[in-house]
Amino acid sequence: MTQDELKRATGIAAADYIRPHLDDKSIIGVGTGSTANCFIDALAEHKNLFDGAVASSEASAQRLRDHGIPVYDLNNVSNLDFYIDGADEINKHLEMIKGGGAALTREKIVAAVAREFICIADETKLVGRLGAFPLPVEVIPMARSYVARELVKLGGDPVYREGVITDNGNCILDVHNLFIASAIELESKINQITGVVTNGLFALRPADVLLLGTQNGVQTIKAE
Numbered sequence: 001m002t003q004d005e006l007k008r009a010t011g012i013a014a015a016d017y018i019r020p021h022l023d024d025k026s027i028i029g030v031g032t033g034s035t036a037n038c039f040i041d042a043l044a045e046h047k048n049l050f051d052g053a054v055a056s057s058e059a060s061a062q063r064l065r066d067h068g069i070p071v072y073d074l075n076n077v078s079n080l081d082f083y084i085d086g087a088d089e090i091n092k093h094l095e096m097i098k099g100g101g102a103a104l105t106r107e108k109i110v111a112a113v114a115r116e117f118i119c120i121a122d123e124t125k126l127v128g129r130l131g132a133f134p135l136p137v138e139v140i141p142m143a144r145s146y147v148a149r150e151l152v153k154l155g156g157d158p159v160y161r162e163g164v165i166t167d168n169g170n171c172i173l174d175v176h177n178l179f180i181a182s183a184i185e186l187e188s189k190i191n192q193i194t195g196v197v198t199n200g201l202f203a204l205r206p207a208d209v210l211l212l213g214t215q216n217g218v219q220t221i222k223a224e
């Protein structure tokens, strides 16, 4: 199977995973990116089984609406059973690097609210050690140079993502060559730099389940 076919298989598997738990009051947290798009398309097949969704980006909100799925403001939602999203890298502890699509902050917010975070990924995303994928950091624009200097002190090589403005009006620094010994410690440390909105490490709140698309089918993996 191609990588796109594996993404589609994980999207369908995620819709099947949550389907038995849905009722007419269910609101589902939906992530961002090409794998999350596959989930949205699979979810749309069951849109009569639930109430609506909250989205981690304007792009996903639009795709949901295009399928006729109501999109709610997270501030009006108190109970979110599931958040389903992709990852740029994930390890066996289900810690992730996310934000390749610049949606990391809203993703982290929706994930924080959800009871269960289901990561959907093809097998190329599973890594022994996080960090080959440059770590995205969302930054308040006026703090960009200062934050970049602080990230250099942490051993990284920050690169400004030209032409990208997040849904929150901020910019992204992609940090190359970071040695990530403890993802939890580094996530906290980077978030403490003044001017950082958030960073793409999801270790303080890892995924609860990984649905991994492989050539031998979609595997369900829990954290080690």
Ligand SMILES: O=C[C@H](O)[C@H](O)[C@H](O)COP(=O)(O)O
Binding pocket: 031, 032, 033, 034, 035, 036, 085, 086, 087, 088, 097, 098, 099, 100, 101, 102, 103, 104, 107
């Ligand atoms: O900001 C984007 C998100 O974190 C995505 O979940 C991540 O980049 C993975 O995207 P894709 O499924 O397109 O590889």
